[in-house]
């Protein structure tokens with residue numbers, strides 16, 4: 205890092221960063237840091253929490269396992285240990301991320317929550333990024349946004365929720381079902397979180413109802429012993445997406461049955477087409493569907509309103525619940541801190557779409573990692589490409605500087 209000084213007007217300590225400034229120390233921030241380290245590019249990482257990968261460490265439930273096979277989830281230049289299972293647990297994944305950071309000597313600045321980032325140009329036309337976190341202004345040529353598409357919980361407004369007397373929590377606060385034994389629990393939302401939390405509640409002896417308000421795709425996590433995701437990726441190399449979607453639906457129908465019988469209707473678009481169009485990830489079933497079929501998880505429709513102990517549904521049914529878990533998804537927080545014309549994204553289906561951010565590279569040296577909608581696999585690819593781009597710029601800049609100092613170079 206460069207020298208620091210205290211600016212007069214805002215009482216901010218100013219720090220000059222001689223390379224990119226990375227915002228967020230989750231898998232994406234670590235991946236880009238490692239790729240930059242490999243190229244000898246200096247960087248600074250700011251992380252708002254006091255640990256690496258806060259989503260995984262602080263905001264996910266105990267039973268969580270990766271649902272894509274490990275070869276799709278490892279970060280660049282450092283594979284998972286051989287003894288890891290095909291679908292590593294959350295603890296294993298966190299341990300891997302810790303050893304990843306250690307291996308590449310990545311030491312984020314913890315407790316630095318970025319409150320604003322803005323590209324400012326001086327009167328002579330020279331522009332730099334100014335990023336404010338923890339009463340410090342970081343000045344840099346490049347900013348890498350690695351705060352993720354799951355930075356903030358989505359908590360929809362429901363009529364009467366404020367008078368509901370039972371416990372209400374977001375899925376990011378759920379750890380395990382211990383406290384819900386024998387209770388009536390309503391899980392709202394049937395993405396992968398809602399499905400897996402419902403299953404875990406079931407395993408813990410809760411009576412579970414699951415709100416399914418729209419159509420969705422459920423796929424088996426594995427097909428004939430191989431991961432459904434790996435098979436889809438393999439088939440996409442040989443066949444058009446339309447065919448792969450057809451195969452996934454036909455196979456799912458054969459193995460999982462007709463899910464519309466239990467209130468889960470498939471959308472018209474196939475799972476991969478829908479993922480590309482809206483960012484909505486299909487549910488990869490790890491056992492919830494059989495609990496739904498056996499009636500241990502009861503599918504219910506959209507909520508009309510809450511009363512002190514009951515929930516009224518749009519179809520007129522009324523049921524009593526002790527607790528509500530809102531598995532209603534997440535959203536990015538980038539729009540709240542990235543200023544000026546730098547962020548012109550629109551939120552679509554809770555995911556960042558239609559903005560430079562879903563394309564990795566913006567104007568004036570801003571980049572993003574982990575917003576291309578391809579999970580950890582996508583984040584690793586983004587990291588390689590962004591590091592290459594920044595590395596190239598830095599070496600031509602260095603060449604330019606040294607030719608100024610030594611004109612014979």
Ligand SMILES: Cc1cc2nc3c(=O)[nH]c(=O)nc-3n(C[C@H](O)[C@H](O)[C@H](O)COP(=O)(O)OP(=O)(O)OC[C@H]3O[C@@H](n4cnc5c(N)ncnc54)[C@H](O)[C@@H]3O)c2cc1C
Nearest residue numbers: 228230231232252258259270271317318351352574579580
């Ligand atoms: C329950 C759950 C399970 C998942 N399982 C899988 C899976 O199996 N496979 C898969 O590919 N994907 C999975 N995902 C998607 C997952 O989000 C990504 O794969 C991965 O965590 C993305 O990493 P990231 O670094 O981009 O974002 P995150 O992991 O969210 O990390 C972002 C970091 O940025 C920090 N941060 C945020 N805002 C600021 C700020 N303003 N200033 C400073 N720091 C900030 C956060 O504290 C956090 O540490 C899962 C998501 C969830 C919620």
Ligand SMILES: NC(=O)C1=CN([C@@H]2O[C@H](COP(=O)(O)OP(=O)(O)OC[C@H]3O[C@@H](n4cnc5c(N)ncnc54)[C@H](OP(=O)(O)O)[C@@H]3O)[C@@H](O)[C@H]2O)C=CC1
Nearest residue numbers: 269270271360393394395396397398417418485531532533
């Ligand atoms: N094992 C794993 O690897 C896991 C991976 N994940 C991943 O994490 C990411 C986040 O997943 P998740 O937390 O499930 O979030 P999602 O955004 O995927 O799902 C949110 C769900 O909440 C529903 N919802 C939102 N608002 C309401 C409302 N007002 N009333 C009723 N339902 C509502 C949505 O329905 P609608 O579609 O109608 O808007 C959707 O079904 C995903 O990428 C997912 O794949 C999550 C858990 C486990």
Ligand SMILES: O=C(O)C(=O)Cc1c[nH]c2ccccc12
Nearest residue numbers: 272433479485486577578579580
């Ligand atoms: O776990 C997630 O949410 C992911 O984004 C991983 C992922 C990307 N593309 C997919 C297609 C089908 C299933 C999971 C994913």
